[in-house]
Amino acid sequence: MSRLSIILPAKNEAPALADLLPRLRAAHPEAEIIVVDDGSTDDTCRICADAGVVCLSSPYSMGNGAAIKRGARAAAGEVLVFMDGDGQHDPADVARLLAKLGEGYDMAVGARDWGSQAGVGRGVANTLYNWLATRMTGHEVADLTSGFRAVRADKFREFLYLLPNGFSYPTTSTMAFFRSAYPVAYVPIKAAQRVGKSHIKPIKDGVRFLLIIFKIATLYSPLKLFVPTSVVFFLLGCVNYTWTFMHEGRLTNGSTLLWSAAVIVFLIGLVSEQITALTYRRDV
Structure with a gap:
């Protein structure tokens, strides 16, 4: 050995x-x-x-x-x-x-x-x-x-x-x-x-x-964490919008913030994925 x-x-x-x-x-x-x-x-x-x-x-x-x-x-x-x-x-x-x-x-x-x-x-x-x-x-x-x-x-x-x-x-x-x-x-x-x-x-x-x-x-793989999190924010925004539209007939700031958070989290995941790929990159 x-x-x-x-x-x-x-x-x-x-x-x-x-x-x-x-x-x-x-x-x-x-x-x-x-x-x-x-x-x-x-x-x-x-x-x-x-x-x-x-x-x-x-x-x-x-x-x-x-x-x-x-x-x-x-x-x-x-x-x-x-x-x-x-x-x-x-x-x-x-x-x-x-x-x-x-x-x-x-x-x-x-x-x-x-x-x-x-x-x-x-x-x-x-x-x-x-x-x-x-x-x-x-x-x-x-x-x-x-x-x-x-x-x-x-x-x-x-x-x-x-x-x-x-x-x-x-x-x-x-x-x-x-x-x-x-x-x-x-x-x-x-x-x-x-x-x-x-x-x-x-x-x-x-x-x-x-x-x-x-x-x-x-x-x-950062996207495996960030994508589900982004989806959760997006769905929460949809639920909030449905509730407020049915009861108040309008789009509220809460729904907009949740959708914005979904986009931001997804973009952070994309950037993190690229950084992770560069971290493991080796010149051959």
């Missing part, structure tokens, strides 16, 4: 890494293991040194996505495996992801079941994301936000400039692969309870997760 690089973004995950890294090394002794220390203030670097793995340290926290990008640039492997450093992912599942790549896929994602979701709210949100992404792409998306995935390095690096520095790199990379017609597979996994405290902030990250909905559309 092509040389394997396993990349773990970590921020103050020393207790989890102390248990995870020896198990990971035992399961894949030939692999290059890189821990990207995202401004940790604990013993992450020492634990990495004790385990004999590479540790790339940042002087301050830049975000999960930034750590992923730094690790991907530094990795020497032709195949990259990304997994969380908090102990949720089982090293034994890495082989199952690699087996999918061996079947001809360019990305294999560990898909969590409902019992592996971090709470009901996160589970409901992820179910909504999966449904929307499936509708947008026309392919089944079993876990859009999973951070446990194996990819071909050359394909993944094509989209590094698209990846955000925050937590939504899985969404961006998945939609980018679908948009570029790189085959994606999903492998069912069970994620364990994380070790330590989550770095996700409910209010701040709740807003961020809502923005993922719009990112899903703009990364794949």
Whole structure:
């Protein structure tokens, strides 16, 4: 098999890494293991040194996505495996992801079941994301936000400039692969309870997760989101006009505004579609 690089973004995950890294090394002794220390203030670097793995340290926290990008640039492997450093992912599942790549896929994602979701709210949100992404792409998306995935390095690096520095790199990379017609597979996994405290902030990250909905559309096909929205505004304008004409015998400003909104939203969709096409354009 092509040389394997396993990349773990970590921020103050020393207790989890102390248990995870020896198990990971035992399961894949030939692999290059890189821990990207995202401004940790604990013993992450020492634990990495004790385990004999590479540790790339940042002087301050830049975000999960930034750590992923730094690790991907530094990795020497032709195949990259990304997994969380908090102990949720089982090293034994890495082989199952690699087996999918061996079947001809360019990305294999560990898909969590409902019992592996971090709470009901996160589970409901992820179910909504999966449904929307499936509708947008026309392919089944079993876990859009999973951070446990194996990819071909050359394909993944094509989209590094698209990846955000925050937590939504899985969404961006998945939609980018679908948009570029790189085959994606999903492998069912069970994620364990994380070790330590989550770095996700409910209010701040709740807003961020809502923005993922719009990112899903703009990364794949904006018109699939903007056209239905435009149709809704147009139909609301027609309903409002029918009501006011029957009761007042005239056209009101409300109907005009709704129809204008329908046209504006549709035009924004057209412009977004062109921008998306240019985003993925590569000179051959």
